[in-house]
Amino acid sequence: MSQSVLEARNLGKTFGGLVALDKLDLAIETGKITAIIGPNGAGKTTLFNLIAGVYTPSTGEIRFEGMPVNRISAHGRAAMGIARSFQNVLLFGNMTVLENVMAGQHPRSSSGFLEGALSLPKAHREEETVSLKATKYLNLVGLGIYAQQEALSLPLGQQKLLGIARALATEPRVLLLDEPGAGLSTIEKRALGDLIHRVSEMGISVLLVEHDMPLVMGIAQWVIVLDSGKKIAEGTAAQIQKDQRVIAAYLGEDID
Amino acid sequence: MLRRAKGKWTYFLVAALLLFSILIPFDWFLGRYTSLVILIGISTMVTVGLCLLMGYTGQVSLGQAAFYGTGAYISAILSKTYGVNPWLAMLIAAAATGAFAYVIGYPTFRLRGNYLAMATLGLGVIMWILFRQLSQYTGGPDGMAGIPYLSVGGFTFNTPFRRYFLVWFFCLLVLLVSQNIVRSRVGRALRAIHGSEAAAESIGVNVTQFKVKIFVLSAVYASLAGSLFAHHLRHVSPQSFDFLASVKLVVMAVIGGLASVWGAVFGAATTRILSDELLLRFGELDVIVYGLILMLVMVFMPEGLFVKLKDVVAHWRLRYEQRGTKS
Numbered sequence: 374m375s376q377s378v379l380e381a382r383n384l385g386k387t388f389g390g391l392v393a394l395d396k397l398d399l400a401i402e403t404g405k406i407t408a409i410i411g412p413n414g415a416g417k418t419t420l421f422n423l424i425a426g427v428y429t430p431s432t433g434e435i436r437f438e439g440m441p442v443n444r445i446s447a448h449g450r451a452a453m454g455i456a457r458s459f460q461n462v463l464l465f466g467n468m469t470v471l472e473n474v475m476a477g478q479h480p481r482s483s484s485g486f487l488e489g490a491l492s493l494p495k496a497h498r499e500e501e502t503v504s505l506k507a508t509k510y511l512n513l514v515g516l517g518i519y520a521q522q523e524a525l526s527l528p529l530g531q532q533k534l535l536g537i538a539r540a541l542a543t544e545p546r547v548l549l550l551d552e553p554g555a556g557l558s559t560i561e562k563r564a565l566g567d568l569i570h571r572v573s574e575m576g577i578s579v580l581l582v583e584h585d586m587p588l589v590m591g592i593a594q595w596v597i598v599l600d601s602g603k604k605i606a607e608g609t610a611a612q613i614q615k616d617q618r619v620i621a622a623y624l625g626e627d628i629d
Numbered sequence: 630m631l632r633r634a635k636g637k638w639t640y641f642l643v644a645a646l647l648l649f650s651i652l653i654p655f656d657w658f659l660g661r662y663t664s665l666v667i668l669i670g671i672s673t674m675v676t677v678g679l680c681l682l683m684g685y686t687g688q689v690s691l692g693q694a695a696f697y698g699t700g701a702y703i704s705a706i707l708s709k710t711y712g713v714n715p716w717l718a719m720l721i722a723a724a725a726t727g728a729f730a731y732v733i734g735y736p737t738f739r740l741r742g743n744y745l746a747m748a749t750l751g752l753g754v755i756m757w758i759l760f761r762q763l764s765q766y767t768g769g770p771d772g773m774a775g776i777p778y779l780s781v782g783g784f785t786f787n788t789p790f791r792r793y794f795l796v797w798f799f800c801l802l803v804l805l806v807s808q809n810i811v812r813s814r815v816g817r818a819l820r821a822i823h824g825s826e827a828a829a830e831s832i833g834v835n836v837t838q839f840k841v842k843i844f845v846l847s848a849v850y851a852s853l854a855g856s857l858f859a860h861h862l863r864h865v866s867p868q869s870f871d872f873l874a875s876v877k878l879v880v881m882a883v884i885g886g887l888a889s890v891w892g893a894v895f896g897a898a899t900t901r902i903l904s905d906e907l908l909l910r911f912g913e914l915d916v917i918v919y920g921l922i923l924m925l926v927m928v929f930m931p932e933g934l935f936v937k938l939k940d941v942v943a944h945w946r947l948r949y950e951q952r953g954t955k956s
Contacts, residue, residue, distance in 0.1 A: 425831065426830075427827070447831060448829075448835045449833075451830070451832055457831050459827070463831075464824070464828070465828065467888070472817060476821045477832045479814070479821075479833045479834050480832070484814045485815060486846070489815045490806045490807075490813075492809040492813075499814065503814070539832060543833055
């Protein structure tokens with residue numbers, strides 16, 4: 374019924390005396406690629422962690438497909454269909470590339486201690502499905518040939534793609550990407566942009582926090598600008614680039 | 630190439646096991662070492678639990694001897710004082726120890742960071758004091774003697790040689806079950822927690838729940854081992870479950886390579902031989918040796934002595950094979 378995959382109403386977060394987010398209202402449209410931009414300290418990462426369930430809001434609420442998720446834990450939200458990548462990637466260094474993606478299938482499989490301990494046929498069948506699906510996601514991000522390598526042996530660019538594959542393996546309806554372009558070369562950024570487009574075409578809504586303006590302007594269909602914990606503008610990339618308040622926020626000018 | 634070398638290693642291991650099991654039926658083969666090998670089996674069971682907890686999940690327990698002791702004492706008290714069937718006593722001990730670990734683990738794991746090490750350290754000391762002070766039930770510092778043997782039908786495990794099979798049956802069962810868990814979806818979730826808790830949460834792993842469950846499982850293993858220990862020696866006393874016992878268990882797990890279930894056998898054997906045969910004459914100075922082993926292994930081979938040895942063997946095999954193909 375709702376057009377928004379994610380909604381925030383009166384959302385606020387304070388850390389001690391510091392107001393990181395202040396009475397924020399926003400709606401992320403289903404099926405689109407939305408970018409959140411803003412100068413350092415604007416509250417982007419805070420917003421991100423609130424949506425992912427790492428922080429609990431001080432005020433207001435978040436809804437996912439119309440359902441309030443304030444009281445749902447991070448792992449519970451992953452199971453509901455909210456997946457995320459990390460700015461510092463956070464791959465599982467004790468696993469191979471393929472196992473990292475297989476781990477992402479956790480909420481879509483169910484074998485527990487008993488099935489595992491007794492090595493029941495159900496567990497085996499499930500492992501096969503999990504492995505097949507993981508290979509599919511690995512191929513989607515173009516890392517299929519590295520399946521058996523140690524995850525951390527990949528260069529940073531590919532590690533970031535692997536992080537996205539792992540998130541996709543949870544079969545989400547919205548994918549949150551935390552600065553996916555940071556530390557990547559121009560070529561790698563182009564590959565990343567293509568991948569985000571493909572993810573979007575799969576019907577997954579994408580929300581990214583990003584510093585890299587060319588990347589954002591190239592792929593985002595909707596841009597939300599935060600500054601000092603408040604939303605100061607939103608619109609298409611073209612509209613945002615002309616917005617006086619945005620320019621002021623970035624250049625530190627006074628517009629009054 | 631490496632895969633092939635690994636396969637060779639497996640053949641070697643299987644051959645060694647076969648040879649060993651052919652020799653086993655002869656009492657003279659084990660001789661006076663029967664008791665040592667039994668104790669190695671019992672220690673292995675506890676160590677496997679520690680490997681799952683420390684090596685796979687990344688949670689440190691410095692009080693595993695508390696669960697080992699709880700299992701031993703519950704078995705001893707129920708079967709001797711109250712005349713409960715030893716098998717039933719063993720089951721009750723495992724269930725009670727598991728429930729106890731749950732009660733300890735649940736609040737501890739809800740805290741962020743590695744509070745488990747501190748909590749279990751305290752638990753180990755408290756349980757040791759309880760074993761000594763509740764003399765009405767436990768026989769105090771002297772412990773309790775005259776615990777009955779286990780028996781199946783009319784067959785009583787009343788010789789060390791018989792108990793050897795009993796203990797290693799349970800030990801292999803524990804190893805097998807653990808190996809299966811490690812290779813399953815649950816094993817992957819546990820390793821994910823070790824890799825990064827935040828990332829594990831982000832892919833839907835209930836981190837707290839999995840930590841508690843694996844902690845409970847490790848406690849149940851320790852309790853089973855404790856019960857077997859009680860019915861093997863027929864005597865339990867607090868010294869077997871003091872802080873040093875917990876430290877030795879950690880040493881076993883570390884030598885075995887924390888992330889290797891079968892390494893636990895190696896770790897338990899090495900440490901048992903050290904503590905029961907080689908270091909006896911040094912009295913309490915043996916603590917220094919354990920400390921040294923822990924430091925050296927952690928610094929020079931964090932993946933464990935067992936895994937390191939495996940790598941070295943694989944490396945030499947590889948070189949040997951390459952030389953063979955060149956000439």
